[in-house]
Amino acid sequence: MAEELLEVRVEDLNVWIGDNHILKDVYMRAVPGTVTAVMGPSGSGKSTLIRVINRLIDLVPGSKVKGRVMIGKINVLESDPYMVRRRIGMVFQEPNPFPHMTIYENVAIGPRLHGLAREREEIDRIVEWALKKAQLWDEVKDRLDDYPYQLSGGQKQRLSLARALALKPRVLLLDEPTANIDPVSTVKVERSIIEYAKENMATVIIVTHTPQQAARISDNILFIYEGRVIEYGPTREVVLHPREELTRKFLGGEV
Amino acid sequence: MPEMAKSDKRFFYSLVPAALVSSLILVLLFIVLIYYSAPAFKEYGFRIFTTKTWSPSEESARTSEYGLFIPLLGTLVSAIIAVVLALPFAISTVIFTEEVIPKGMNKVRETFSTLIDVMTGLPTIVYGLWGLAILAPFLRDNLYNPLYAVLGSIPLFSCRPVTGTTILTAGILLSMMIMPFMYSVIRHSYKRIPAIYKEAALALGTTKYEYSKIMMGMVKPSILAGILIGFGRAAGETVAVALVVGNTFNMPSCLLSSSYTISALIANQFGNAALYPYMINVLVVGGLILLLIGIVSNILGIMYLNRVRYTA
Numbered sequence: 001m002a003e004e005l006l007e008v009r010v011e012d013l014n015v016w017i018g019d020n021h022i023l024k025d026v027y028m029r030a031v032p033g034t035v036t037a038v039m040g041p042s043g044s045g046k047s048t049l050i051r052v053i054n055r056l057i058d059l060v061p062g063s064k065v066k067g068r069v070m071i072g073k074i075n076v077l078e079s080d081p082y083m084v085r086r087r088i089g090m091v092f093q094e095p096n097p098f099p100h101m102t103i104y105e106n107v108a109i110g111p112r113l114h115g116l117a118r119e120r121e122e123i124d125r126i127v128e129w130a131l132k133k134a135q136l137w138d139e140v141k142d143r144l145d146d147y148p149y150q151l152s153g154g155q156k157q158r159l160s161l162a163r164a165l166a167l168k169p170r171v172l173l174l175d176e177p178t179a180n181i182d183p184v185s186t187v188k189v190e191r192s193i194i195e196y197a198k199e200n201m202a203t204v205i206i207v208t209h210t211p212q213q214a215a216r217i218s219d220n221i222l223f224i225y226e227g228r229v230i231e232y233g234p235t236r237e238v239v240l241h242p243r244e245e246l247t248r249k250f251l252g253g254e255v
Numbered sequence: 256m257p258e259m260a261k262s263d264k265r266f267f268y269s270l271v272p273a274a275l276v277s278s279l280i281l282v283l284l285f286i287v288l289i290y291y292s293a294p295a296f297k298e299y300g301f302r303i304f305t306t307k308t309w310s311p312s313e314e315s316a317r318t319s320e321y322g323l324f325i326p327l328l329g330t331l332v333s334a335i336i337a338v339v340l341a342l343p344f345a346i347s348t349v350i351f352t353e354e355v356i357p358k359g360m361n362k363v364r365e366t367f368s369t370l371i372d373v374m375t376g377l378p379t380i381v382y383g384l385w386g387l388a389i390l391a392p393f394l395r396d397n398l399y400n401p402l403y404a405v406l407g408s409i410p411l412f413s414c415r416p417v418t419g420t421t422i423l424t425a426g427i428l429l430s431m432m433i434m435p436f437m438y439s440v441i442r443h444s445y446k447r448i449p450a451i452y453k454e455a456a457l458a459l460g461t462t463k464y465e466y467s468k469i470m471m472g473m474v475k476p477s478i479l480a481g482i483l484i485g486f487g488r489a490a491g492e493t494v495a496v497a498l499v500v501g502n503t504f505n506m507p508s509c510l511l512s513s514s515y516t517i518s519a520l521i522a523n524q525f526g527n528a529a530l531y532p533y534m535i536n537v538l539v540v541g542g543l544i545l546l547l548i549g550i551v552s553n554i555l556g557i558m559y560l561n562r563v564r565y566t567a
Contacts, residue, residue: 015361086460099564148567
């Protein structure tokens with residue numbers, strides 16, 4: 001399969017959940033080969049934003065979405081959500097490998113579902129590759145048939161990451177993936193994310209509530225506050241020379 | 256015991272009798288059943304499980320022959336038919352309630368599943384009457400006769416369906432009766448699947464079918480539990496089965512023939528059992544077997560239910 005480059009572009013995005021106006025005229029652009037950090041205090045609408053990109057917002061009862069979310073040439077909001085999600089990987093805040101599947105099966109499920117590989121050896125290779133990319137291989141290579149509950153929280157999260165990577169998604173979404181895991185795993189997850197973006201020219205969007213993480217791993221930062229884009233630009237600039245007072249305050253831990 | 260207010264002490268002791276009685280009932284049941292079945296074992300030995308005839312004689316125990324083999328087999332065959340038929344319906348209906356009825360229509364969902372839950376509590380005689388008056392003749396005309404005509408060379412369907420009351424009718428009626436139970440057991444577990452796994456499955460780009468398969472995989476132990484608990488109920492069901500199984504000592508190896516089950520045998524024979532030597536005792540042996548089937552299937556079922564993992 002040709003490696004297509006998919007840019008993510010969000011324009012005039014407004015989202016309501018019931019009567020709450022969650023996202024207001026949000027815009028952003030995430031380019032292949034880069035990591036874009038969406039940061040902001042909790043409740044600012046960050047998670048909602050990435051859930052619009054892969055249409056998981058559809059699950060939220062009473063949600064209404066207006067605007068344009070382009071992935072490459074496709075408007076996500078007007079497409080079949082299943083087709084959209086096949087090309088977008090996602091890692092969640094809570095590590096969520098399937099408890100009834102072994103480590104191996106958790107990684108193999110994506111490729112198996114979408115028929116990326118049929119032969120056992122092919123799947124073996126993908127599983128090994130994905131686990132290596134997620135920096136988990138060395139810890140689990142001798143116990144691929146164990147179940148996830150035998151792993152630590154950080155390992156479970158890296159397993160969730162491997163499951164997403166196994167599909168070689170052109171777009172990778174991460175919703176505060178390190179909020180609930182140990183520092184060592186956090187470093188590993190961050191390294192995997194950057195590597196994956198660069199090596200595969202993938203478009204990576206990560207939601208984070210810590211400016212430090214955004215500074216460590218992103219090329220661009222989108223700062224959202226109360227559903228509005230406050231500032232958007234290259235990470236260095238946003239961190240070192242914020243244009244807006246609110247951004248300065250957030251970086252200083254005041255909001 | 257930690258310190259208690261005086262009134263709480265009284266409250267505490269007032270609970271003891273109820274708790275004791277509840278836990279003792281099962282033990283007492285066992286003791287009584289064993290006590291009354293012992294004479295049958297003493298007289299006939301384990302022959303009662305292998306004998307295929309049932310010819311009680313009023314004169315003496317020697318000339319009486321009590322065989323539980325056919326009803327025992329009938330119980331197993333009808334319960335297995337019931338489970339096999341009910342399972343796909345139960346699973347499909349769970350997926351329908353939880354995934355097909357749209358998220359915003361919770362009222363519809365709850366009404367729908369309440370209707371099914373209500374079915375678990377209906378008097379079984381109602382099923383039995385309906386089965387006898389409507390289902391049995393309908394099946395004979397529209398299913399059994401064609402089956403016999405086409406597949407009559409296969410032993411399972413090789414007997415001419417004279418009446419509609421057959422072992423297969425019993426199985427089909429039982430499947431309708433246990434389906435709501437299996438549905439409840441499976442749905443109860445399915446509903447408890449945390450949202451994070453549903454999101455994980457959907458984020459992989461799964462279709463509704465693929466997604467449902469993954470979710471059902473997660474609650475697989477509860478499906479096994481449903482099978483076991485359903486089997487236990489089917490094996491013990493009495494009134495409805497007694498009405499549609501035909502109550503004859505024919506081998507249930509041909510599904511289109513009337514046969515017997517343990518529960519139906521007890522219900523039909525107990526009334527005049529006192530006239531024949533040892534018949535009561537043999538029937539109690541049947542009851543003991545049913546109790547054992549019920550206990551084992553329910554204990555295993557509950558064990559499986561506890562095996563569903565909701566966290567990785």
